[in-house]
Amino acid sequence: MSNTTDRDPLAAGLHPQTLAVREAMPASQYGENSEALFLTSCYRQPDSETCAARFAATQPGYTYTRTSNPTVESFERRLAALEGSEAAIGTSSGMAAILMLCLALLKAGDHVVCSRSVFGSTIGLLGKEFAKFGVETTFVAQTDLQAWRAAIRPEATRLLFAETPTNPLTEVCDIRALADLARNAHAQLVVDNTFCTPVLQRPLELGADMVMHSGTKFLDGQGRVLAGAVCCTAQLVREQFMPMVRTAGMALSPFNAWVVLKGMETLALRVKAQSEQALQLASWLQQHPAVSSLHYPGLPSHPQHQLAMRQQSGAGGSVLAFTVKGHTPEELRRNAFHVIDSTRLLTIAANLGDTKTIITHPASTSHGRLSEEVRQAAGITQGLIRIAVGLEHLDDIKADLLRGLDTLK
Template sequence: MVDEQLADGFETIAIHVGQEPDPRTGAVVVPIHLASTFIQDGVGGLRDGYEYSRSGNPTRTALETSIAALEAGAVGLAFSSGMAATDTLCRTVCRPGDHVVLPADAYGGTYRLIARVLGDWGVEHTSVDLTDLAATRAAIRPGSTRLVWCETPTNPLLTIADIAALAGVAHDAGALLAVDNTFASPYLQQPLLLGADAVVHSTTKYLGGHSDVVGGALVVNDADLAGRLRFLQNAAGAVPSPFDCWLVLRGIRTLGVRMDRHCANARALVDLLTAHPAVDLVRYPGLPGHPGYPVAVKQMRDFGGMVSFTVRGGSAAALAVCGRTRLFTLAESLGGVESLIEHPATMTHASVADSPLAVPAELVRLSVGIESVDDLAADLRAALDELPSAAADRE
C-alpha cells in the first residue's frame, strides 16, 4: 500500500494508488488476472476474498481502488459500460413509483434509459434546467423524488451546473445527487467534495483515454449505499473483464498530462472558432461569456477538451463541416487521444430527436485530442472556410 503522505498529488495518486507493484513478482504494472474462478482453502475459505470473477477480481479491485482515490471517495465500483453503471445506480436508489429529476439537456443514452427502460418499470422523471435552482426545487416531488441526476458539463451543450448548490437542493428534499463526471474527469472536478452522493463515469472516455475499451464506474462515500450497489453489481453481473480493467488502469496513469493537453488544445481552437465568420456561437465553459463560466471557475481546475459550436447555414452546413475534416475523425464517443468530430442531432443524440431534449440541427461537437494544435487548427479552419457563409464574408 502506498504511503498516503507520499501520494497526495493527483498525478501521483493516478500512478500509484491501486497500482502498487505486484508483491509476489515485483512487476510494476498491475497483472491481468484472467482467472474466472479461484481456489478455496476449504469450503468458504477464500483467499483475499476472491471466489468467482463476476463477484470480484484482483485486476478489477485495483481499478476500483484507483477510481475511488481519484474521486476522493470511499468506494469505487467498475462496470462493463457507463450505462451499466447508470442503470445500477438508478435501480438501487429507485423503485416503481419513484421519481428522478434530469437535466433539460441530458445525454441521450441516459434519457433513453430513464424515460424508456426505467419508465416501463414505473420510474417517472422530469427534465428541468438545473442551472435554475428554483425550477429544480419545483420539479422535485416530495416523498417520491429519490434522485437528482446532474451532468456538468453537459453533452453536447456544455451547460455548467452548480454541484454544491444542487446537493443542497437534493438533500433538503431527501433525495440523492448523482453527478456524471465523464466530461470533466476527476482531474478537473471532484463532485463528492462538493456534496454529491454518487459520481458516475463512462471510463470509455477520458479515464481510458485511448478509444480501445468500453467501461463504467461509480464512486460513493456512504457504506450502506455502496453495499447495495455492490449487491446489484454482482447480482446483475454487468462487470468489466480483467483486460478491460487493465486498459482503463493503463489510461489512468497518464490522465493528468493528457487532460492538460486536451484543455490547452481546446482553448486554442475556441479562439479560432470565435473569430471565424462561418461560426455563429461557440459553447465552451472557459469563455467568460458562457453563462456557466463563474460556476466553472469555482468548481473546475480547467475547462475540458469538449467544444461545441453552431454554424451559419443550418444542418446542411454542420453536416458539411463534419464531412470535410481530415484530422478530426467523424465518429461518436469522446475523450481519446485522437480528435473527433460529430453531428449530435443525427449521431449521439438521435434518440432524443423528437423529445424536449432535442439538440440544435446546426450544432457540431468536437472532442479535442492531444495532436499538434497547429495541425488541428489548420484542419478545422479549412473545413469551415469552404462553407458558403465564410465565402460570403470574404466577398
C-alpha cells in the first residue's frame, strides 16, 4: 500500500516558525506526517552498475549513512532554513562540528584567532590538539575588538572563531564588527550560535561566514541526544565538509538527527519562554545579599546589554551566571557547592538548553580541565555558578535556590 499525498515543495518566503515545523525531506511513499526515521547503516542497491555509479557520485542515490541519510538531511534542511544558510551539515556532536570544520579548512602553518572565553573544549581543541599539527591559535579577550584586530596575521590567519554570548560569563561580542575584520583579512568568521539559536540570533545576516551548533543543547531542548552542525554555503558543504565527514567519520546518527529534528518544532516556543524566565530570575538574584556579581545580557547592568539587545532580538537568552559571596578561592568554592548542593529540584549537571533547569559549577566541570592560569584569564572563579533556566515554574526555581543562598555562613 502506498500513499502518494506529498504536495509541491514548500513555497518561498515562509516564516521561520513555519519552516521549523515543515522544512524536511519529502515524505516517503507511505505519506507519513511526522518525518520518518531512517535507521539504517547502508542502502540496498538495485544492481552493480547503479551501485558503482552511486559510489562514484555520478548518479544520485544513497549508499552508506556515513555519507548521507534522509533523516539527517531533513535535520540539515530544517536547521539551514532557520539560520538562513544555503546548506547545513550534521555532525555527531558540537565538538565534532568544530573538529570537522577545522580539519577541512586548516593546514599546518595556518593561524586562528579565537575568543579566550569560548567553551572549554573548544579552547582545548584549538589551543592544544590543533597546535600539535602546526595550526596556531591566538586567544583574545571576547569583547576587545582591538585585540582581535591586532592578533590577525595577514599571511596566515584563516579563521576567526567566536561564541556569543559566552559560556558561562555571557560576554557578548559584536558579530558584525568581527565579520568586517575577517573580510578585510581574507579570513572567515565562524560563530558558535548554540546559546542563542536562530530564534534569537542569526549570525549569517550579520556577516558571519559559518554558524556552528551544539544541537545537544536547545535544538534538542530536552537533554536527550548529542548532535552538532555547521551552516554555510552549499559549495562549502559539498566540496569541503561532506568529504571530511565521509572520510573522518564524525557523522550524525539518524536517530539523534530525528530527535533533534522533532525538537526544533518547538524551538521558538521554548527559547522565548526560557529566556523570559531567565530575565526574571536574573533580576531577582541580583538583589540577593549572598550574590556578589551577576552576568546576564538581558539586564541593563550587563556591560554589553545594548549590543545584546540589538544582536539577539531583544532577549538575553536563558543562561545566566552569578558569583556567591566569599573571599578566598576555598571559601568561594565551599559557598558555591553549598548553594548547588542545597537544591532539591534543579539538576546538578553540565548541560544547558534543557526544559529542566540545570545548575553548574563551571570551574570544576566544563572548565575543570583548564589550567588555573587559563581559567583565571577566562574569569571562571571558584564562586561562579551557572544556571541554564528551564520551564519549571519560576517560584519553584527561586525557592530551590533560596535554600542555599539564605543559609550561607
